[in-house]
Amino acid sequence: MSVFVLDKRKKPLMPCSEKRARKLLDAGRAVVVRVVPFTIRLKDRVGGEVQPLQVKxxxxxxxxxxxxxxxxxxxxxxxxxxxxxxxxxxxxxxxxxxxxxxxxxxxxxxxxxxxxxxxxxxRAPRFDNRTRPExxxxxxxxxxxxxxxxxxxxxxxxxxxxxxxxERVRFDMQAMQNPEITGVEYQQGTLHGYTVREYLLEKFQRQCAYCDASDVSLQVEHVQPRALGGSDRVSNLALACPPCNQKKAAQPVEVFLAKQPERLAKLRRQLKTPLHDAAAVxxxxxxxxxxxxxxxxxxxxxxxxxxxxxxxxxxxxxxxxxxxxxxxxxxxxxxxxxxxxxxxxTGRGSYQRTRLDGSGFPRGYLTRSKWHYGFQTGDRIRAEVQTGKKAGSYTGRAAVRATGSFNIQIAGQPAVQGINHRHCRLIQRADGYGYAFQPKAA
Incomplete structure (x- = not known):
């Protein structure tokens, strides 16, 4: 992963490799600005040539x-x-x-x-007389x-x-549900096949609707066969792996899943349920x-x-x-x-200073201060514990307590509880996000 580079006046320069950044730091020519994403600032350079970069x-x-x-x-x-x-x-x-x-x-x-x-x-109820801005x-x-x-x-x-x-993609759910509303030609543009298929992939979690097979080639299948009067509406379409698609052929779904009533009921629910994520996009x-x-x-x-x-x-x-x-x-x-x-x-915390019970009444009060012993919840810290049951090295997000006994959330692992603040060293202040490095894309 490339390292971001700033000049002496904090103006951005071309990113460099990790090896190059390490050499600059070892030579004393740069200082660390951020740990995640890793950013350095040069101490002996102002300006420089840059190449076209694009954020996608x-x-x-x-x-x-x-x-x-x-x-x-x-x-x-x-x-x-x-x-x-x-x-x-x-x-x-x-x-x-x-x-x-x-x-x-x-x-x-x-x-x-x-x-x-x-x-x-x-609080007294507010009436619906407030206008929303454009x-x-x-x-x-x-x-x-x-x-x-x-x-x-x-x-x-x-x-x-x-x-x-x-990318400005759009799921036209109304037209997909009823293409005849403005004519079939409206849906048969350059994105017709892509839009419907991507909608189904998201709706069925990229699994076969009949056997839950994943990581296989999936085909768009008519639940009610066209030979029996089925339409091309998205409410009649599902994803099926090639074996299930060939086995079902032109059978009604009630006949094909006659021995699996639970799967049939689940499929019918999926067909009726709209894709909420599409509305958000x-x-x-x-x-x-x-x-x-x-x-x-x-x-x-x-x-x-x-x-x-x-x-x-x-x-x-x-x-x-x-x-x-x-x-x-x-x-x-x-x-x-x-x-x-x-x-x-992850957010930057909450103004709420109480915990509520099931009826909405306070059951406990939080500390008024978000800072304890120089740390706040969300800080990225490193703890070096030399002795005891929790001996080891831990790096992650801190959850602070007024007692000085912190929890450390490590990406992909259970939280480590009860780490004393004396063992903690700050790496990066909380900025409302948690970070975790994922392996190389493959």
Whole structure:
């Protein structure tokens, strides 16, 4: 993974390799600015030549792929046409917390409603006479927009970004449910097959609807066969592996799953349930593009069909970050086998200073101060415990306590509890995100 480099005046320079950064630090020519993502600042250089860098985004409802790439345009020696090669320098997976925000708001609403209905101590209800500003988004959706924009701004501060690219895919659920509403031609554009297939892949979690097979080639299958009057509506489509698709053939689904009533009931529920993630993507797709254009950098808005075509043509595996690298115009791709930085939005704490019981009444009070012994919850720390049952070295996010006995959350492992603050050393202050390095994309 490339290391971000700043000059003496904190202006971004071209990222360098880890080996180069280590040599600069050992020679005393640079100092560490951030640990994650690793950023250094040169002490003996001001300015320098830079190459075109582009931040590419693949927005999603739960995870957004981010790729920082170096763009290289050169003429094809045979045809003379300009070919664009992108070289991924940094890859990231930004995990949103929109679902947690929505659940918290729903719980707060339920507690308020109960206090009013039971004539308990409560805030007076507000009437629906407030107008929402233009472009209003629900808090869980606004969070996706703001966290994505925040990381674009961060990368622009740390690297010499000259352009942006974003995938603006759209699931037209109304037209897919009823193509006849404006004519079949409306759905049979360049994205027709892609849109329906991607919708089904997300809806059925990339598994066969009849045997739960995964990591196999899946085919779009008519639940009610067309030979028996079945339509092409998305509510009549499912994913099936080739053996199940051939075995079912033109049988009604009730006959094919006659011996599996539970699976039949589950399939019928899935067919009726809309894809909630598609609604979230539809609500934020245009807002992300509009916000990025306000940055003053050129923005290339591409569709999902182009991204999938690039990924298949370049034989790139499907992960969020590499999907982002394939957004927009890409004729060739450089070395993409790089580690991926997992970025999880954790928030910066809560104003609530109490814990509530099932009825919404306080059951415990939290400390008024978020800082204890020089640390706060979310700080990335390293603990070196020499003796005792918990002897060892631990690196992760801290959960502080007023007693001085901290918990350390290590990515992918259970939390280590009861670490004294005297053993802890600060690595990086809390910034609202948790970080974990993932192995190389393959």
């Amino acid at each position: 985004l693949d927005p999603g409802s739960k995870t957004t792929g981010i790729a920082l790439v170096r763009v290289e345009d050169e003429a094809d020696p045979e045809s003379g046409e300009m070919r664009r090669t992108v070289h991924p320098l940094w890859l990231g997976h930004l995990q949103h917390r929109g679902a947690a925000i929505r659940e918290a708001l729903q719980a707060r609403r339920a507690l308020r409603r109960r206090r009013r209905s039971q004539n308990l101590r409560h 472009g209003w988004l629900a808090p869980s959706l606004r969070h996706r927009l703001e966290t994505t924009l925040s990381w674009v701004q961060r990368l622009c501060r740390w690297t010499p970004v000259s352009a942006l690219a974003v 539809n609500s934020t797709r245009n807002a992300i593009v509009q916000v990025l254009r306000k940055s003053g950098l050129p923005v290339e808005a591409s569709d999902g069909g182009r991204t999938k075509y690039n990924r298949l043509a370049l034989s790139v595996p499907k992960i969020y970050a590499l999907d982002a690298a394939c957004v927009g115009r890409v004729d060739a791709i450089g070395l993409w086998q790089r580690p991926v930085l997992g970025i999880k939005a």
